[in-house]
Amino acid sequence: MKLKQISVFIENQSGRLHEVAKLLGANGINIRALSLADTSDFGILRLIVSNPDKAYDILKEHEFTVGRTDVLAVIVSDQPGGLAQILGCLDENNMNVEYMYAFVDHMEAGRAIMIFRFDDADIAAVKLGEAGFGFVKQDDIAGL
């Protein structure tokens, strides 16, 4: 159910983001989705990649500050109100979203994918599953 997200802590210095992208590219790792949160001093780059373990090792080897977190990639119907359905379900179950971002998916028409970070991904997966939502799994990501 869960997906491994790689997060990279980046100080606001020119070229750091480029270095991450270059490093992943050179090692044949494809970035599937990303989000960048930033403050005036630093930013956190969150990545969904084709091979998260390899990405983690490579970034660590190059002395980036890297972390791994479990997130959920929830399938949303790609139509008005699709996102609202999920958020409604979370609301009913009193589950807070730490953050979320969109995933661009070329594989299937009519669906969108949202990445969600919850306090407890396991509980969230159960609740969303019970409500009938589907997930993109780690294996699917490599092939997307």
Add this chain to the structure above:
Amino acid sequence: MIWNEHYETLPREYLEELQLRRLRELLNNVYARVDFYRESMDKAGIKPDDIKSLSDLSKLPFTYKQDMRDNYPFGLFAVPQEQVVRLHASSGTTGKPTVVGYTRRDIDTWTELMARTFSAAGVAAGDILQNAYGYGLFTGGLGAHYGAEKIGASVIPISCGNSQKQLMLMKDFGSTAFSCTPSYALSLYETAIDAGIDPKKDLKLKVGIFGAEPWTDAMREEIEEKWGIDAVDIYGLSEIIGPGVAFECVEAKNGMHINEDHFIVETINPETGEVIPNGEEGELVFTTITKEAIPLVRYRTRDVTSLITEPCKCGRSFVRMNKVMGRSDDMLIIRGVNVYPSQVESILVQKEELSPHYLLVVNRDGNMDTLEVQVELAEGQFMDRIRRLQDLSKSLESEIKTMIGVTCKVRIVEHKTIARSEGKAKRVQDNRNI
């Protein structure tokens, strides 16, 4: 209450006689059994028998933390391995940890010293002591534990951290005393308030025994006011024995009584190594006169403070030490305030989100000194949450302000951006041209 009336109130002349006798035994012992001491005494041209009075102590060479590292792990031990019943180690931010061993008698001594410490704080049988010092390689947890059991208190060995549980047990068990670092006491208070607990009304605490990091009288007042307790200071370092080297009495709360029947204390000028008169600020140097497993002769603590020789109203005859203000090797003056990197470090090391690598950057902006604390982020689960990191730097800024009295900016930086050095780490970058 005085735990050991006989020794703790021993008249000075008897105390000094005892110290000299124990010192001479110690020197004969280490000269015979520890290569390091025999070599360093031979080099200085001194034999154990040359020490005929306590003032002769100053003829002996110092022992440094580096000597412990050089003899890692057991090179300074003075007893065979089969007599060592416990090993502790201090966290080294650079290189190998400092290892200390205890014989059974050393453990008994340590227990006695911590029993004195708790008694002086007013803790006795019938009290429930929540011991929130860390258990493990760190000497704080187990040292306090044994002493509190010895006096008959009911000890809760909860160790440090897990604030919710700490508060639950405090409330449900009716803890009457707790021991932890002063900064943890402050942070636990915040958690209590968030959880809707009013320590003064909902808890039965009457005293806190705080140590293992430098803290100020302002922090004491804050802790006492917030928790509604007496807060006493204790001093110790693992090299000497752990906690229990010196303790405050709750009657006076004015300086920590040094257990002089087990340790000889000197204050020295850290630059020249000369012994300075009591009352003047200098570096503390300890000689352990009863320790068996790893006795230390004239150990340089790097801790700076002064000694108080005036008698205390509690009746103990031991000399007292004022609060430790910092480390002799790295004091900074920022906006007229003495700041020691070790004070800042003691706050940083408690945050799991941070690595122990940090740098204090001092600049002058117009006529104003500015302090920036750069600290490296550790890696972990929390790392993707930006709010957590922002909250972290804000709370660090306020904790540091409380501890040192100077406003600073905390900047969290990437792994390995702070220069590593062999041996002593560089903790300060002073860009002021003054």
